[in-house]
Amino acid sequence: MIEISGLTVRFGGVTPLDDVSLEFPTGTCGLIGPNGAGKTTFFNVLSGFVTPASGSVRAFGTNLLGMPNYQRARWGLRRTFQTEQAIEALSVFDNVAMVHEHCCQGRGSRRREDVLDAIRFVGLDVEPGEKVGTLGARDRRLVEVARAVVGEPRVVLLDEPAAGLPEDETRHLGQMIQRIPRNRGALVILVDHDMSLVSACCEVTAVLDFGKLIASGSTAEVLRNEHVVRAYLGTEERL
Amino acid sequence: MKGLALESVTLRRALVVGLVLLVVWVLVPIVLSTFWVQILTSVAVYSIVTLSLALLAGRVGLVSLGQIALLAVAGWIALRLAFAFDPPYPLLLVVTGVLTGIFGTLIGLPALRLSGLYLALITLMAASAITQILAAVNFPNGGEGFLGESASAAGANAAIVARPDWMASDAAFFRVAVIVAALMFLLGVWHVHGKAGRAWAAIRQSESAAIAAGVNVTQYKLWAFALASFMTGVAGCLLAASAGGLTTYAFPAPDSITILAVVLMGGIFNFWGAIVAAVLMKLFPEILKNFRIPADVLTILFGVGVLQAMTTAPSGISVQMGRDLTNLGHRLGRLAGRRSAARSSS
Numbered sequence: 001m002i003e004i005s006g007l008t009v010r011f012g013g014v015t016p017l018d019d020v021s022l023e024f025p026t027g028t029c030g031l032i033g034p035n036g037a038g039k040t041t042f043f044n045v046l047s048g049f050v051t052p053a054s055g056s057v058r059a060f061g062t063n064l065l066g067m068p069n070y071q072r073a074r075w076g077l078r079r080t081f082q083t084e085q086a087i088e089a090l091s092v093f094d095n096v097a098m099v100h101e102h103c104c105q106g107r108g109s110r111r112r113e114d115v116l117d118a119i120r121f122v123g124l125d126v127e128p129g130e131k132v133g134t135l136g137a138r139d140r141r142l143v144e145v146a147r148a149v150v151g152e153p154r155v156v157l158l159d160e161p162a163a164g165l166p167e168d169e170t171r172h173l174g175q176m177i178q179r180i181p182r183n184r185g186a187l188v189i190l191v192d193h194d195m196s197l198v199s200a201c202c203e204v205t206a207v208l209d210f211g212k213l214i215a216s217g218s219t220a221e222v223l224r225n226e227h228v229v230r231a232y233l234g235t236e237e238r239l
Numbered sequence: 240m241k242g243l244a245l246e247s248v249t250l251r252r253a254l255v256v257g258l259v260l261l262v263v264w265v266l267v268p269i270v271l272s273t274f275w276v277q278i279l280t281s282v283a284v285y286s287i288v289t290l291s292l293a294l295l296a297g298r299v300g301l302v303s304l305g306q307i308a309l310l311a312v313a314g315w316i317a318l319r320l321a322f323a324f325d326p327p328y329p330l331l332l333v334v335t336g337v338l339t340g341i342f343g344t345l346i347g348l349p350a351l352r353l354s355g356l357y358l359a360l361i362t363l364m365a366a367s368a369i370t371q372i373l374a375a376v377n378f379p380n381g382g383e384g385f386l387g388e389s390a391s392a393a394g395a396n397a398a399i400v401a402r403p404d405w406m407a408s409d410a411a412f413f414r415v416a417v418i419v420a421a422l423m424f425l426l427g428v429w430h431v432h433g434k435a436g437r438a439w440a441a442i443r444q445s446e447s448a449a450i451a452a453g454v455n456v457t458q459y460k461l462w463a464f465a466l467a468s469f470m471t472g473v474a475g476c477l478l479a480a481s482a483g484g485l486t487t488y489a490f491p492a493p494d495s496i497t498i499l500a501v502v503l504m505g506g507i508f509n510f511w512g513a514i515v516a517a518v519l520m521k522l523f524p525e526i527l528k529n530f531r532i533p534a535d536v537l538t539i540l541f542g543v544g545v546l547q548a549m550t551t552a553p554s555g556i557s558v559q560m561g562r563d564l565t566n567l568g569h570r571l572g573r574l575a576g577r578r579s580a581a582r583s584s585s
Contacts, residue, residue, distance in 0.1 A: 047451060073453035085448035089440040089508075098437040102453030147452060 001025055002155065002187065007055030009041055009211075016041040017052070018211040027181050028188040030198040030205030030219055034231055037208040039191045040082055043157045047079055048072050059155055074103045076154030076186070078147070080161055086132045086143040092119060093128035096146045104151030118150035121183065122176055138169050145176070153186040162194050174200045195223065207231065264417050268410030276413050277482050278525050283416040284481065286517035287423045287474035289502050290510060291467035294427055296499070297507035298436065299463040300443035302359045304495045305346060306471055308366035311373055311490035313339040313475020318379040318485065319387050321400040328403055328480070332419065336472035343468020344461055351457050367492045378485045399484030400476070409482060416477050423470050424510055430466060431510075439463060497541060504544040506555020515557050519544075 002024040009017040016038040031039050044050040046057060048069025057064040064072060078099070087095050096115045101107075104114065119128060122142045126135060132143055141161055148156045158177065162170040174197050180188050192198055198205060199219055206216035209231040215222050222228055268276050288306055295301045317335040320326065326334065349361045378398035382389025406415045430436055438459045441449035446456050479485055501519040506512025519541070524534040552559040 047447075049447060049450070069450045070453050070455045073451055079451050081445075081448065081451075085445045085451075087437075087441050087444050087448065089444065090437060094437050094440075098434075098441060098454070099452040101434050101437070 002057065002059045002189075005056045005058075007042075007045065007057065008053045009038075009045060009050055010053045016211050017045070017208075020055070020208070020211070020213050022206050022213055022216050024187060024189055024206075025204060026187055027203050028177060028190060028201045030202035030222075031189055031191045031208065032193070032195075032198060032205060032228075033208035033214075036210070037231075038211040039208055040159060041211075042208070043079060043159055043189075043191065046072075046077065046155075046157060070102075073099070076103075076152065077157070078103075078149070078153045078155070078186075079157035080141075080144045080148055080159055082159045082163065082191075084137070084140050084144055086135075086140040086147075088131070088133035091129050091131055092124065092126055092135070092143055092146075095132055095143050096150050099147045100150050114151055118146040121149060121179075122146045123172065137164055141165065141173070145173075149180060149184045149186070153184055156180055156184075156186045156188045158188060158190045158192075160192050161190070162192055162197050170194060170197055173197070177201045199223065260417070260421060264414055268413055273409050275525075276409050278522060280409070280413045280416045280481055282517045282521045283413070283420045284474050284477045285498075285521050286514050287420050287470050287477075289498060289505065289516040289520070290420075290423060290427055290513040291470040291474075292498060292502050293505075293507050293510065293513045293516070294431075294470075295463055295467045296502065297509075297512075298431060298443065299439045299460065300354070301347075301460065301463060302355065302499070303347075303362045303464075303467070304359050304499060305362035305366040305369075306467075306498055307490050307495040308369035308492065309339060309343050309346070309468055309471045310475045310478065311485075311487075312342055312369060313472040314479045314485045314490075315373065315378055316342075316472070317400055317476040317479040318398055319385075321479070322379050322381045322387050325401075328400070328406070331400070332473055332476045335476035336469040339472025339475060340465045340469035343471065344465045347461060347464030347468070351460060363492065363495060366495045370487075370490060370492045373487045373490070377487060397484045398479075398486065400480040402480050406480075412481065416481075419473060419477060423473060424513075426466075426470070427510060435459060435462060497538075500541045500545045504541065504548050504556055506557035506559075508554055509557055511557035512555045515555070 004023070005021050007017050007020040008015065016036075018038075020038075020042070031042065033039050041050060045052050046064060048064075048067070052065070059077070062075065064075075064077065067075060087098070090098065093115055096118050097111060100111050100114055104111075106114065116128065122145045124139060124142045124146060126139055132140060135143070145158070145161060148158070161177070162173055165173065177188060177190060177197075178201050180186055188201075190198060190201055202219045204217060205219040205222045207214050207222055207225070207228045209227075214227045214231060215225045267279055271279070288310055292303065292306050295303050313335055316338050317331060320331055320334060346362065346365050349358065353361060376386050377388045379387030380389060380398045381387065402412060406412050431439075438449060438454045441452055441454055442456055442459060449456055449459075498516070498520060501516040502512065504519060505514070505516035524537055527534055527536060548555055
């Protein structure tokens with residue numbers, strides 16, 4: 001479980017996160033909101049790229065904000081990025097192995113096994129020795145997700161993983177995301193604009209708008225919430 | 240299996256490189272005159288410096304314009320240690336490398352906060368400052384005190400590390416330089432294919448992605464500076480023992496820009512580029528002089544070369560040449576095939 005209390009981020013006169021308090025229980029949780037709502041800033045606070053003005057973040061009893069950013073990954077906080085960041089110069093295997101060698105126990109055959117297991121888990125059907133620079137958009141996204149799930153992650157943050165993917169590939173991605181909590185034992189927080197993906201994957205969802213939490217609860221209820229509908233569409237029309 | 244195929248390709252390549260190196264190592268001192276042996280020694284030494292720059296800029300994305308100044312500092316350290324303690328030469332190589340590594344890491348500290356143009360500027364300023372300081376204090380020539388420089392000793396004791404008997408001749412020194420350069424390249428390859436290389440690749444593409452993978456970016460950037468400076472330190476120690484010794488005029492700050500230009504031309508993303516760069520920097524001017532072409536023409540050629548590399552071949556000559564030769568081979572093969580087909584049909 002992740003407990004966020006009174007989280008505020010200020011960039012000069014802008015407040016991308018304004019006194020946000022919420023809890024993410026186990027499983028796959030959604031975090032949605034229109035562009036500029038503060039979703040990525042929220043992920044950046046958790047990852048340690050942005051220091052909040054105030055507030056606290058406790059993940060499974062650990063004070064995340066007290067850790068250096070790279071230590072958070074070693075603790076088990078993994079993430080993908082809105083703009084996909086698979087390392088082009090490395091092979092698929094080395095992309096995933098890089099995370100394992102910094103964050104996980106075990107070397108040699110144990111590492112090899114863990115890395116190949118993560119590659120299989122995300123459904124990557126390419127040679128592990130293939131350079132990432134030669135892969136298509138879908139496979140590069142999957143390499144990034146494989147990096148996030150290798151070993152024993154505790155929290156996986158997925159920032160718009162389906163961006164730019166066609167419908168069938170998004171469906172495959174959704175099925176795989178749903179399996180992460182059960183198979184990898186991690187809590188997943190999914191940020192995406194594809195409401196069918198969020199509905200399919202997330203039991204609970206929180207909604208941000210202009211840096212404020214405007215709704216949270218079961219995904220079905222949240223998506224019917226009139227404030228959420230207004231924030232997304234600017235009308236009273238239902239999603 | 241693709242992995243196995245890759246391994247056998249790597250093995251074959253390593254064998255070819257080893258064989259070529261062995262031939263060069265054995266034949267160059269036998270076939271060529273002392274002058275060309277000295278020039279090729281200088282190529283071997285500078286290939287270590289270009290390797291260090293290719294490692295920093297190509298692998299980690301840190302553009303340093305201070306490598307030549309660092310080379311001068313290494314020369315100063317080697318001479319000071321040699322005159323003060325007269326240690327065995329292999330020990331002097333290692334100690335000079337380590338001390339230069341520490342010095343280079345201190346210069347690299349701003350890299351933790353800066354990158355790109357700002358880092359390049361900081362390192363260029365450091366290079367200029369070092370050049371000025373060296374011009375004022377000169378290289379140690381056996382004099383007293385910390386600086387070890389004496390006006391009266393000049394001429395009698397040149398600023399040169401005395402070579403031990405086993406590498407006193409230019410031929411033996413060339414062979415030592417080639418072995419040391421090969422060891423430095425192996426050190427570089429070992430790093431690039433290991434944990435550090437993967438972390439550097441991540442840092443070069445995206446520091447955020449590296450941090451999210453658990454990479455301690457500060458530590459790995461400093462390690463890159465330490466390793467590159469160590470390599471430059473070893474090169475400086477070799478230079479301090481090469482024919483002619485060291486003078487303050489041998490390390491002008493603009494050379495730091497020239498060396499970056501040749502590394503870009505040679506190919507910054509692979510280590511072959513470092514060898515091509517050293518050839519461009521040290522062998523080419525002498526070949527031009529041989530044809531009575533002023534070496535200044537090279538400045539223009541390097542300018543054009545960098546433009547060409549930036550616009551048409553970002554991987555540099557080392558990759559472009561291989562690709563072009565392969566294409567040429569394929570075309571010649573097709574041409575030969577067409578001719579034999581025409582002959583058989585007639």
